[in-house]
Structures are given as C-alpha cells and as structure tokens.
Amino acid sequence: MSEILITGGAGFIGSHLTELLLTRNHSVTIVDDLSTGTPANVKHLEHHSGLTFVHGDIGNEELLNEVIQNKDQVYHLAAAVGVALIAKQPIETIERNIYPTQLLLAALRERIERGETVTTFFSSTSEVYGKNPKESWTEEDDLVFGATTRPRWSYGVSKAIDEFLALACVKEYNLPIVIGRFFNVVGPRQTGAYGMVLPRFVQAALAGEPLQVHDDGRQIRCFSHVYDVTRAITKLMETQEAFGKVINIGSDNPISILNLATRVIEICGSTSNIEFQTYTEAYDASFEDIRRRVPDLTRIRNMIGDPNEHDIDQIINDVRDSLT
Numbered sequence: 001m002s003e004i005l006i007t008g009g010a011g012f013i014g015s016h017l018t019e020l021l022l023t024r025n026h027s028v029t030i031v032d033d034l035s036t037g038t039p040a041n042v043k044h045l046e047h048h049s050g051l052t053f054v055h056g057d058i059g060n061e062e063l064l065n066e067v068i069q070n071k072d073q074v075y076h077l078a079a080a081v082g083v084a085l086i087a088k089q090p091i092e093t094i095e096r097n098i099y100p101t102q103l104l105l106a107a108l109r110e111r112i113e114r115g116e117t118v119t120t121f122f123s124s125t126s127e128v129y130g131k132n133p134k135e136s137w138t139e140e141d142d143l144v145f146g147a148t149t150r151p152r153w154s155y156g157v158s159k160a161i162d163e164f165l166a167l168a169c170v171k172e173y174n175l176p177i178v179i180g181r182f183f184n185v186v187g188p189r190q191t192g193a194y195g196m197v198l199p200r201f202v203q204a205a206l207a208g209e210p211l212q213v214h215d216d217g218r219q220i221r222c223f224s225h226v227y228d229v230t231r232a233i234t235k236l237m238e239t240q241e242a243f244g245k246v247i248n249i250g251s252d253n254p255i256s257i258l259n260l261a262t263r264v265i266e267i268c269g270s271t272s273n274i275e276f277q278t279y280t281e282a283y284d285a286s287f288e289d290i291r292r293r294v295p296d297l298t299r300i301r302n303m304i305g306d307p308n309e310h311d312i313d314q315i316i317n318d319v320r321d322s323l324t
C-alpha cells in the first residue's frame, strides 16, 4: 500500500487512474484546480476512505509542498490539454504546463536530498514529436515543431521543456522518474469541449447531428483505451528499467479520422451525416495539423508486454455507453 499523489486527478485520465489505484488499496490524494477537470469525474469515489480530494492549483508552491509530504509515489497529470484550448489560450498553456512542473521537480529534489525516494510518473504527449514526417515515431526521434507564430506548437514545446527538466533531474539528482508520451487516449469521461475528436463524434452521432471532420479527414491517428493506458502506467511504475526513460504509450493501430467518423456512425446506429470543415473554420488561420501520428511501441512492449486489450470498436462502444 502506497501513499500516492495524483495531480490533475479529477481530469479524464487522472480519474480513471485514481479509481484503479484505490481498487488496489492505495491511499490517493488528488490535487486538481478543476480548470478542465470536474468533481463529477470522481463523484462515485467520494466516500472511499482511501481518497483525499484537494481543490487547488499545483502552481501554488505552499500547497504543493504540503501535499507532497509523506507521498511514496506521484503521478503528474495536471496540464492544459486539448488542441482547441491551446489554440485559444496559448499563455495559459505555456504557464500551466511549465511552472507547476518546475515546482514539483524542486519539491521532489528536496525529498530526495532528505533521503526520501518518491517514484514519479510524468505525463507527456505525442505532440512533442511535432510534425516529424516519419511513418512511426520512436522515443529517440527528432522533435519537429512549426513556427512560433503558430500557437498550436506551444503545447508540444511546453511538454518538451517539462521532459528536458525531468530528465535533467534524473541526471543531476538521480530522481526516479518515468516519462510517458501519450498518443490519443480516449474513453468514458473524456470531454469534447476542448477539441477531443472521439467524444465530439459520439455526441454528434447520438444527437443525430453532423459529424464535423476537419480538412479532408485523412489525418491518421491511433486511439488507445484509457483503461489500457492507466494499467500500462502503473505497470511501468513497477518496472525498474522504465525509470529515467521516455516511453511511448498508446495504440499503434492507425485509423483515418474519416474512417473513425464512419465507424462511430455505424456503431451508434446513427443517421448523422459527415460534414467537412477547414482548419480555419474549426480553429483559426494559424492552425497547422499533424497528418500522421503513429507510435513505435517497441520500448514499452519490451518492458511490460502489449499494453492494448481494447480495439477501436470496443472503445467507441464504451464511449457511446457512457453517454447514453
């Protein structure tokens, strides 16, 4: 049984992780400022004796230093997330993704200097690969960002800075940190409010409204179930060789956005049409997309085996069921 801190625990991935760790009898403290998360995500857990919910900002140094005391493990998930949010609020994205991470690393350094080891998971993103044109991305591949006049890249760059900082702390202070780069994690409780494609599509299909596909719909993505992802990250935290490494986490089963829309309509038994929207209509003229985003999963498979038990149809079914 461990004392665990989850930053961003009232968010989509964080709430599933909280649930998983509580079922394994750990004590979990969530800190969440509810900027994109919601108490509804953890409402069903509120009477669990192992759960402590702290409504607050981990960018508040005093609060962070308080909640990190006596924790054996930290899962750092708090961040500004979602392409639509990032396109609209780049300052928020950059500040929210970098400063709290700096504070967290400083607090972890203090703990290790006192001889106290806190194993930590950092959630990064496939966005750090930017628009690298390779068929699939390995963790050692180059990061290829667009111009700074295109705010979209600020998310990937801010997360890349977090990775650099975390890896520097691994090197200089021997901090035990696992860095996971998530690729399109989806499932129940994900909100479509910040541009996430699957909940948007399923909501539209269930309402009989058109599914808005951006550009030509031939963008390639790989979707992984949040259940598989949360299990994978807890396994990585039990795997010695994962520490100090960057690890792709997700599915490597590619699907085009247009095919995803078609599958959603079929699985929801919907009469909805598909409509096409330009990126300028969906975001603004500065928006630049990533055409293909597929991870190379060799590293994670060598460490914990295949992380994916759910295919895209099962994922769509689960999202549909959660919304009906």
Ligand SMILES: NC(=O)c1ccc[n+]([C@@H]2O[C@H](COP(=O)([O-])OP(=O)(O)OC[C@H]3O[C@@H](n4cnc5c(N)ncnc54)[C@H](O)[C@@H]3O)[C@@H](O)[C@H]2O)c1
Pocket (backbone or CB within 6 Å): 007, 008, 009, 010, 011, 012, 013, 014, 031, 032, 033, 034, 035, 036, 037, 038, 056, 057, 058, 059, 076, 077, 078, 079, 080, 081, 096, 100, 123, 124, 125, 126, 181, 182, 183, 184, 185, 186
């Ligand atoms: N969902 C994905 O496909 C995906 C892909 C790549 C990376 N990620 C990463 O996974 C993590 C979790 O993402 P998610 O999809 O669950 O998004 P989410 O928005 O649901 O979760 C983020 C949570 O962090 C909270 N938060 C943000 N800033 C905070 C702060 N300063 N203090 C306290 N709480 C704060 C939000 O309120 C929210 O509950 C993020 O770090 C994100 O960058 C997610």
